[in-house]
Amino acid sequence: MIDNIKIVFHQGKQFIPNPTTVEVPGVFRGRPVISHEKVNEAELLNLCPTDAITNNPISIDLGKCTFCGECARCFPEKISFSKDYKLSSNERNRLIIMEGDDKQIEVNPDTVRKEIHRIFGKSLKLRQISAGGDNSCEWELGAANNVQFDMSRYGIDFVASPRHADGIVITGPITKNMADAVQICYDATPDPKIIVLVGTDAISGGIFAESTAIDRSFLEKYPVDLYIPGNPAHPLTIINGLLDLTRKH
Amino acid sequence: MNYISIKNNQTILLSDIPESNYEWFYDKNIDLVTGHPERHCVNYFGYKSGNNIKLICCIADDLTHEILISTCLVNKAHDLESFTNKLLCFEKFEREIHENFGINYIDHPWLKPVRYANNRFDKSRVIANYPFYSIDSEELHEVGVGPIHAGIIEPGHFRFICNGEQILHLEIQLGYQHRGIEQLFIKNKKLLQRATLAESIAGDTAVGHSVTFAHVWESLCDFQTTRDIEFSRTLALELERLAIHVGDLSGVCTDIAYQLGSSVFGRLRTPIINFLQEWGGNRLAKGLIRPGRNQFPFTPALGQRLKQVLDIFEPEFNEMVEKLFSLPSALSRFERTGVVSNADALSIGAVGMAARMTNVNRDIRSSHPFSLYHDLNHHPILKRHGDVYSRVQIRREEVEQSISYIRKLISEIEPFIVQDGILKTPKPNSFCLSLVEGWRGEICHCALTDKNGELMLYKIKDPSFHNWLALALSVRNNEISDFPICNKSFNLSYSGHDL
Numbered sequence: 001m002i003d004n005i006k007i008v009f010h011q012g013k014q015f016i017p018n019p020t021t022v023e024v025p026g027v028f029r030g031r032p033v034i035s036h037e038k039v040n041e042a043e044l045l046n047l048c049p050t051d052a053i054t055n056n057p058i059s060i061d062l063g064k065c066t067f068c069g070e071c072a073r074c075f076p077e078k079i080s081f082s083k084d085y086k087l088s089s090n091e092r093n094r095l096i097i098m099e100g101d102d103k104q105i106e107v108n109p110d111t112v113r114k115e116i117h118r119i120f121g122k123s124l125k126l127r128q129i130s131a132g133g134d135n136s137c138e139w140e141l142g143a144a145n146n147v148q149f150d151m152s153r154y155g156i157d158f159v160a161s162p163r164h165a166d167g168i169v170i171t172g173p174i175t176k177n178m179a180d181a182v183q184i185c186y187d188a189t190p191d192p193k194i195i196v197l198v199g200t201d202a203i204s205g206g207i208f209a210e211s212t213a214i215d216r217s218f219l220e221k222y223p224v225d226l227y228i229p230g231n232p233a234h235p236l237t238i239i240n241g242l243l244d245l246t247r248k249h
Numbered sequence: 250m251n252y253i254s255i256k257n258n259q260t261i262l263l264s265d266i267p268e269s270n271y272e273w274f275y276d277k278n279i280d281l282v283t284g285h286p287e288r289h290c291v292n293y294f295g296y297k298s299g300n301n302i303k304l305i306c307c308i309a310d311d312l313t314h315e316i317l318i319s320t321c322l323v324n325k326a327h328d329l330e331s332f333t334n335k336l337l338c339f340e341k342f343e344r345e346i347h348e349n350f351g352i353n354y355i356d357h358p359w360l361k362p363v364r365y366a367n368n369r370f371d372k373s374r375v376i377a378n379y380p381f382y383s384i385d386s387e388e389l390h391e392v393g394v395g396p397i398h399a400g401i402i403e404p405g406h407f408r409f410i411c412n413g414e415q416i417l418h419l420e421i422q423l424g425y426q427h428r429g430i431e432q433l434f435i436k437n438k439k440l441l442q443r444a445t446l447a448e449s450i451a452g453d454t455a456v457g458h459s460v461t462f463a464h465v466w467e468s469l470c471d472f473q474t475t476r477d478i479e480f481s482r483t484l485a486l487e488l489e490r491l492a493i494h495v496g497d498l499s500g501v502c503t504d505i506a507y508q509l510g511s512s513v514f515g516r517l518r519t520p521i522i523n524f525l526q527e528w529g530g531n532r533l534a535k536g537l538i539r540p541g542r543n544q545f546p547f548t549p550a551l552g553q554r555l556k557q558v559l560d561i562f563e564p565e566f567n568e569m570v571e572k573l574f575s576l577p578s579a580l581s582r583f584e585r586t587g588v589v590s591n592a593d594a595l596s597i598g599a600v601g602m603a604a605r606m607t608n609v610n611r612d613i614r615s616s617h618p619f620s621l622y623h624d625l626n627h628h629p630i631l632k633r634h635g636d637v638y639s640r641v642q643i644r645r646e647e648v649e650q651s652i653s654y655i656r657k658l659i660s661e662i663e664p665f666i667v668q669d670g671i672l673k674t675p676k677p678n679s680f681c682l683s684l685v686e687g688w689r690g691e692i693c694h695c696a697l698t699d700k701n702g703e704l705m706l707y708k709i710k711d712p713s714f715h716n717w718l719a720l721a722l723s724v725r726n727n728e729i730s731d732f733p734i735c736n737k738s739f740n741l742s743y744s745g746h747d748l
Contacts, residue, residue, distance in 0.1 A: 011516070067530075068536045073544075129397055130403045132428045134451055135743070147515065161399075175425065175428055180377055211428055211433055213366075214429075
């Protein structure tokens with residue numbers, strides 16, 4: 001018993017007091033900022049492994065970006081990655097960063113479904129489905145609920161059964177072999193329900209977009225309520241994204 | 250002598266691999282492994298060569314530090330005798346060859362699908378209607394779990410046949426995570442795309458797989474790495490091992506309902522992965538390792554910082570781990586739970602921790618050393634009982650060992666050497682094999698190039714490919730309630746297996 005108290009004492013306070021304002025340590029590749037500098041555009045576009053960079057004007061689609069940082073390494077005067085981890089939105093096109101943009105990505109309160117804030121504003125139970133995820137986003141979703149990030153303080157939790165859930169969180173590009181299971185799980189979740197995509201692979205297919213082993217037809221059938229980019233998404237990106245979605249009127 | 254002996258990370262001409270007929274290929278490879286626990290199959294695969302299938306078998310010898318490669322051309326219309334009938338460690342390799350090319354083995358015990366790969370031979374068979382093994386009995390019942398599990402983990406289906414609370418048999422069917430990575434390696438021509446694919450094979454082993462890919466690519470392009478590059482790779486591999494082992498100790502504590510251990514180990518992983526982020530900008534070290542260059546040079550300032558992190562981490566870890574290992578209620582859950590015998594581990598060809606837990610000395614860091622492991626003079630940690638306790642002990646001791654290696658490495662940081670950053674194109678008509686000891690165990694990547702030096706085949710083997718069978722064997726005769734702790738103590742990869 002005394003040992004236990006000692007351990008608890010030595011651990012001290014581990015929780016992050018405010019996950020919406022805390023700064024991440026060291027280098028972090030968060031929201032990119034693109035300057036108006038003139039560079040060799042063809043070379044820049046060709047660098048990107050997932051064709052997330054397009055021109056006229058130069059822009060980066062965070063739904064496709066793997067956050068590898070190669071563009072910033074080769075063209076530091078054009079592109080830099082800021083430490084801003086608030087990257088989520090309910091609108092797919094808000095994930096596209098244009099030349100000269102330097103403002104936070106946010107959920108658009110006007111297009112959020114009306115019932116989301118009223119029903120899930122204080123309590124949100126989610127069922128996670130890994131559908132070809134490489135276990136990195138799964139890791140970070142787990143970390144979002146550890147003693148440091150402690151997402152459950154906001155009433156957001158992951159549950160074991162879709163019957164207990166208010167929505168599903170999909171990671172991975174959705175493989176053909178998982179397509180049926182994703183549909184069954186969604187159908188088993190009671191209405192009203194939300195769909196959240198976490199990670200580049202889930203949002204656009206990422207590096208797997210061209211694979212013939214994936215089947216993304218599920219996403220064509222239903223509206224997505226929140227996109228949380230990252231490779232993998234940082235726990236702070238996940239927490240802030242979910243809060244932004246459910247706390248807005 | 251109808252095989253060629255190569256070293257780890259060596260590139261040879263495809264034509265240097267002597268081709269023999271199937272009878273010789275069969276006899277010789279079985280002869281190499283039978284009665285030689287120091288030898289095991291690290292990869293065995295086929296690829297289309299005209300209308301025939303070419304098989305390549307790679308047997309590693311841990312004592313002589315060689316890898317013995319042999320090849321054979323077979324016609325898929327002809328049935329073959331299976332290696333598996335003599336040696337069980339070939340079972341999954343032969344199932345994969347059967348699944349992908351339709352080659353029929355006359356005496357394979359169970360040609361069960363491996364992963365329902367997208368390029369499989371028989372597309373009429375789909376994962377949704379896989380016929381699970383069942384026993385017709387009024388006394389037994391079946392429990393089906395998956396593909397979606399209760400927690401935040403990857404999908405796979407577990408089908409238990411139980412006698413009351415006791416597990417009689419567990420069948421594991423995987424393939425839900427199949428993304429067609431090996432085909433994408435060929436389709437995507439940019440090096441950065443391939444490096445990104447390598448770190449997505451298993452996101453929890455981003456360092457392990459990307460180091461293996463980098464070694465393969467550099468060997469194919471005849472690029473000599475500098476010490477600073479290998480320094481970063483060795484350090485990153487040990488940091489990854491350290492972080493995951495601590496996380497797994499947390500998972501094991503969760504599964505025995507030991508809340509304090511679960512929380513403390515869970516939070517102790519954070520400073521290590523946050524350090525990886527401070528170094529390379531990503532908590533799982535994605536983007537840290539790239540072929541042909543030192544992407545994020547390790548500076549003395551980072552060395553100082555890492556020393557600080559470890560100085561705080563070590564006493565906190567030791568305090569918690571000593572408590573866990575002195576708790577009778579925890580130990581009673583660990584000891585004699587989920588046992589795999591030494592004979593079974595050898596027969597199924599277990600690798601990494603799943604081999605070392607039962608006194609099978611398999612560790613690429615000492616048997617086929619790469620990067621700076623020559624200098625670290627690594628001695629694998631071995632346990633004898635093959636139970637959950639052995640696996641937890643290995644994690645504890647490997648955490649301590651990794652810390653000592655990291656401290657040794659950062660005491661003499663290799664200065665950054667500026668590279669021109671230009672890799673040549675891969676050699677044509679070549680074969681390269683690379684082995685790396687990731688935190689789970691041996692990772693093996695093989696690459697074949699065509700006459701233009703283009704990648705023709707990229708073959709990936711995660712340690713989980715061997716070790717899933719060890720999990721299935723470990724739970725037999727255990728209570729079904731002990732399954733989670735057995736599963737967590739192995740912590741095998743679904744995506745690394747399914748590719």
